[in-house]
C-alpha cells in the first residue's frame with residue numbers, strides 16, 4: 473500500500489528542552505509547559521436538585537372555566553431551568569422551527585382505548601370532579617344528547633399527542649348553557665399523559681351562572697379513557713435513541729436540566745441543541761428524558777443534558793422517596809465526523825506512542841516542500857482525551873509549513889441543515905514565544921468557516937457553523953513549526 477506511515481516508538485528520545493532546545497513531537501518530546509488532564513469527577517447529575525425542584529413545580533391543569541373549546545393543543549413549555557421555577561413559561565420551541573409531534577397521529581377506534589375510571593352518574597345529587605393533571609392539551613364540547621364517549625375519543629384521535637381524555641358534565645356554567653355555539657355542557661378534555669381518579673381535583677364551586685347569587689358550578693359523571701398502546705416517540709433529527717432505560721442517568725458530563733410541560737422528546741432535543749457549550753466539555757451531546765411521578769401521580773417531565781454521551785450502565789436513579797422515575801429514555805446526538813477523537817490509531821505491539829499521517833478516518837498532508845506537517849498521534853500525554861490527537865505543524869521540526877488534516881470520508885449531512893463544528897485546540901507544546909504563530913483554519917467544502925490565531929494556549933474549546941450539502945468535506949489547515957497546534961475531540965452535529 474502507498475500509505476506513507478512512519479511509525480515510531482522511541483521512548484528514550486525525550487530529552488530535556490532546556491538542554492538542547494526543543495525536542496519535536498515526533499521524538500516524543502515533553503511539552504515546554506503542561507496542561508493537567510481535566511478530570512470529569514464531580515460533574516455528575518445533580519439528582520437532588522432535580523428531585524427538590526420536582527417536588528415544588530406545579531404544572532398541573534385542566535380546562536379553566538372561561539376557556540374557549542377547540543383551541544390548538546397547548547405547546548410544550550419549559551417550567552423550570554436548573555432548579556429555578558419559571559413563572560412565565562417559555563415555549564420550548566422558541567429556538568427551533570416547528571417541533572415534530574410526539575406521537576403518531578393515526579385514527580384509532582374506541583376499542584383502542586380503555587376505561588381508566590368511571591364517573592358518579594348524573595342523578596340530581598351526584599357530584600364528581602374533573603382532572604387537574606400534567607400535559608393538558610385542549611378540550612372540546614361534544615353533543616350531549618347522549619354521554620358521547622365516541623365523539624370524545626375521536627377528538628383525542630385528532631389531537632396530536634393525545635393519549636388520555638376526561639369526559640364530564642359541568643353544570644351551571646352560563647357560557648356552556650347560553651354562549652358557546654355547541655350548546656353542550658359535556659366537556660371532553662385531552663391530555664398528553666394518562667391520569668387516574670386520584671387526580672380528580674376540580675370540584676367546580678364557581679359562580680358562573682351569570683347571576684352572582686345563582687347556583688355554583690358542579691361536575692358530574694367524570695370518566696377517563698386512555699390509549700391502550702403508546703407508540704414510541706419520534707426520534708428527533710440528529711439523534712440516535714438508546715433502548716428504553718430502567719432509571720434516570722447518574723453520569724458525568726452533566727450540564728443541567730429543564731422541566732417540560734409534556735413528555736416531548738423533540739422539545740428536549742431542542743433544549744440540548746440550544747444549551748450553551750460547557751467550556752471544558754463542549755456542546756450537549758446526550759439527553760435523558762423521563763417522567764416523574766409523586767405518589768403515582770405524573771408531576772413533571774425532566775430533560776437532563778450531558779456533554780458526554782451516557783449509556784444504560786448509569787441509568788440507576790429510580791427515584792427518591794415518593795418520587796419515582798418512569799419512562800426514562802436516552803438520545804445520543806449524532807456526530808457526522810468519524811473518529812473525531814483520533815482514537816482509531818493503535819501502535820504496533822500496543823505501544824504507548826506512535827504517529828502517522830494516515831488512519832482509516834483521517835488524512836494528513838503537507839504542501840510542496842513540507843513533510844509530516846499534519847499527523848495523528850497515539851499518545852496520552854498529547855491528547856485532550858483518550859489516547860489519540862492530531863497535530864498541525866511539522867512533527868519532525870523539518871519545516872515551518874502548515875499541514876492539512878482531512879476527514880477521510882465525506883460527512884453525510886442533511887442538505888440545508890446547519891451544523892456545529894466543534895473541537896478542542898491547544899498550542900502550548902513549544903512554550904510561550906515559540907507558539908506565537910500558532911493558527912488553525914477550518915474548511916468546509918473548500919470554504920473557510922473559521923480561523924483561530926491564539927498564540928500560546930492551553931486546551932480550549934472552539935466552535936463554528938456550516939450548512940450541510942449532503943456530502944461535505946471537512947479539513948483543518950494550520951501549524952507553523954515550532955508553533956504547534958493540537959486538535960482533539962472534533963464533533964460535527966446538527967444545530
Ligand SMILES: *[C@@H]1O[C@H](CO)[C@@H](O)[C@H](O)[C@H]1NC(C)=O
Nearest residue numbers: 509510511512513514515724
Ligand atoms: C475519578 O473517580 C474515579 C472513580 O471514583 C477514580 O478511580 C479516579 O481516580 C478519579 N480520578 C481523579 C483524577 O480524581
Ligand SMILES: *[C@@H]1O[C@H](CO)[C@@H](O)[C@H](O)[C@H]1NC(C)=O
Nearest residue numbers: 543544545546547563565570
Ligand atoms: C404554539 O406555537 C406556535 C409556534 O410558535 C404558535 O404559532 C401557536 O400559536 C402556539 N400555540 C398555542 C396554543 O399557544
Ligand SMILES: *[C@@H]1O[C@H](CO)[C@@H](O)[C@H](O)[C@H]1NC(C)=O
Nearest residue numbers: 551552555556557558559560
Ligand atoms: C411567581 O409569581 C408569584 C405570584 O406572582 C410570586 O409570588 C412568586 O414569587 C413568583 N415566583 C418566582 C420564582 O418568580
Ligand SMILES: *[C@@H]1O[C@H](CO)[C@@H](O)[C@H](O)[C@H]1NC(C)=O
Nearest residue numbers: 615616617618653654655656
Ligand atoms: C346532537 O345529536 C342529536 C341526536 O343525534 C341531534 O338531533 C342534535 O341536532 C345534535 N345537536 C347538535 C347541537 O348538533
Ligand SMILES: *[C@@H]1O[C@H](CO)[C@@H](O)[C@H](O)[C@H]1NC(C)=O
Nearest residue numbers: 616617648649655656657658
Ligand atoms: C346539554 O347542554 C346544554 C347546554 O349546557 C343544556 O342546556 C342541556 O340541558 C344539556 N342536555 C342534556 C341532555 O344534558
Ligand SMILES: *[C@@H]1O[C@H](CO)[C@@H](O)[C@H](O)[C@H]1NC(C)=O
Nearest residue numbers: 810811815816817818832833
Ligand atoms: C476506525 O473508525 C471507523 C469509523 O469510526 C471504524 O469503523 C473502524 O472500526 C475503526 N478502526 C479501528 C482500527 O479502530
